[in-house]
Amino acid sequence: MPFVICLLFSWFLLPIDSAPAVASDPLLICWNNQVKPLQNRFVQLSYQEQRNELEHSAEPWQQTPYQASGTIWVNATNFRQIDTLRNTTRNRTSFTKTQADTQTLLVKHGDDKLTSVSRAMLDEHPLTAARYSPIRLIEYAYQHHLRPDSASSTNQATCYRTTINQTVISLFIRRADGLLDRATLLAPDDMLGDVLTTLTYQDYAAVGPSQQPTRVIVDKVNGKVRDQVRLTQSIVTDQAPTLLDTPADYRLDMTPTPVATARSEKYSDHVYFVTLPHTDDRVMLVEFTDFVLVAEAPLNSENGELIIQQAHQLIPDKPIRYFVFGHHHPHYLGGVRPFVHKGATILCSPGNDDYVTYLVQAPHRLKPDSLAMAPKPLKLEAVGARKTITDGQFSMDIYHIGSQSAHTSDYLIYYFPSEQLLFQDDLVWIPKTGKPTRISTRQTGLYRAIQQLGIPVRTVIQSWPVADMGVKTEIPFAELAASVDSK
Structure with a gap:
């Protein structure tokens, strides 16, 4: 979720000016137009939404399309939503109810139990709700007495800026009519860096005594992904239905973030594995005569730094010459940036160079890592087939099996001829107990690829998951073959 990042970061560091709004203040005018007329009543509206998400897709930047529809009730302090979401690719439908005020946030997916909600989720709900209605966001700005930011205001709009948790919010109120034109949300993403979302409010219409948008354009991921929301059948109503009952023992989830830890083991004279329990990943270190190769680094730069630390402890006095990732998903590539900072050459599949370059060059000013504080040039090398x-004396082979994996087009596997060992990311799903009830296409794809390559494999070791999914992660090849042949 292009933008002037250096200015935004400087604003993020400065304390936010606040003072009571005055009659000529565009924020007060906006509040009088869009929020105050409702008093304690609700705007009830229906919506149709075209949504796109970046998920665990076959290609980098590939979007998964969704269609959503539902009803919302919203005022200055409350938000209630009934949502139906359909994955148009897989033809799957899910249902969600949400009920929020300033003190509670209740979310229920289908017939499941209430979703655990953290303080951050509650604090940031006005931002979540803003894709459908700006009412709660305008109320937040008004109650916090935000003052105009002259540096980013224009002849057309006055800007107001604040921060909720780590998200920098900018509201742009039109001078011509005192309505909210757009809101920008700049937030740190562990993998993508400083990510900008822009919500543009269009086609205002009278809803009772207030003015409300009937169309919202949501540009996400620095403009790479766009959603569209159309709002219809808007009315003002005195009451909103109770969608979810607040439990008597309701409390926010205060579970602390898992501590980043690592557990290492020496598998053979040249191969080490580092397990990260907090991400449920296994990383491979390969020792050569005068250098080290690291395969996989999950999710973020913090984990990348932890892996580098483990490598230096296990194999001191040898530099990390190569970093390689099995495919572009976050559990394998998310921690790449510290390896660039250390001067390692990044090995990638053909066609992944632009994506890796984007991740390495992405600004990380809101949450700086080692590469942001001391930039280094990217050294990139394509693997080929x-x-x-x-x-x-010792060698390993990296093979590009791509779409044979039935998972992604860039898939790499790692093979050690002298040990007949194969390491791969996430293709084998054989349960630890009992017989497989369904053989995944990934599993079959890996087996067929190994057969086509003609490489003798004795053992297959998997990077993820290690413990959480109840599957084997060190698999005799004979067992893999039997699982496929039994289909």
Whole structure:
């Protein structure tokens, strides 16, 4: 979720000016137009939404389309929503109810129990609700007495800026009519860096005594993804239905963020594995005569730094020459940036160079990592169909099996001829107990790829998941073959 990042970051660091709004203040005018006339009543509206998400897709930046529809009741302090969401690719439908005020946030998916909600989720709900209605966001700005930011205001709009948790919010109120034109949300993303979302409010109409938009354009991920929301059948009503009952023992989830830890093991003379329990990942370190290769780094730069620390402890005095990731999903590529900072060459599949370059060059000013504080040039090398890494005595082969994985187009696997060992990311799903009830296409794809390559494999080791999914992650090849042949 293009933008002037250096200015935004400087504003993020400065204290926010606040003072009571005065009659000529565009924020007060906006509040009088869009919020105050409702008093304690609700705007009830129906919506149709075209939504796109970046998920665990076959290609980087590939979007998964959704269609959503539902009803919302909203005023200055309350938000209630009944939502039906359909994945148009897989033809799957889900249902969600949401009920929020200033003290509680209740979310229920289908017939499941209430979703656990953190303080951050409650604090940031006005931002979540803003894709359908700006009412709660305008109320937040008004109650916090925000003052105009002259540096980012224009002849057409006055800007007001504040921060909720780590998100920098900018409201742009039109001078011509005192209505909210757009809101921008700048937030840190562990993998993508400083991510900008822009919500543009269009086609205002009278809803009772207030003015409300009938169309919202949501540009996400720095403009790479766009959603559209159409709002219809808007009325003002005195009451809103109770969608969810607040439990008597309601409390916010105060579970602390898991501590980042690592557990290492020496698998053979040249191969080490580092397990990260907090992400449920296994990372591979390969020792050569005068250098080290690291395969996989999950989710974020913090984990990348932890893996580098483990590598230096296990294999001191040898530099990390290569970092390689099995495919572009966050559990394998998310921690790449510290390896660039250390000067490692990043190995990637053909066609992934633009995506890796984007991740490495993305600004991380809101949450700086080592590469943001001390930039280094990216050294990138494409693997091709096969690449052998060797010191003349020990070697490993990296194969590009791509779409044969039935998962992504860039999929790499790692093979050690002297040990008949194959390491891969997430293709084998054989339960630890009992017989497989369904053989995944990924599993079959890996087996067929190994057969086509003609490489003798004794053992397959998997990077993710390690413990959470109840599947084997060290699999005799004979067991993999049997699982596929039993189909």
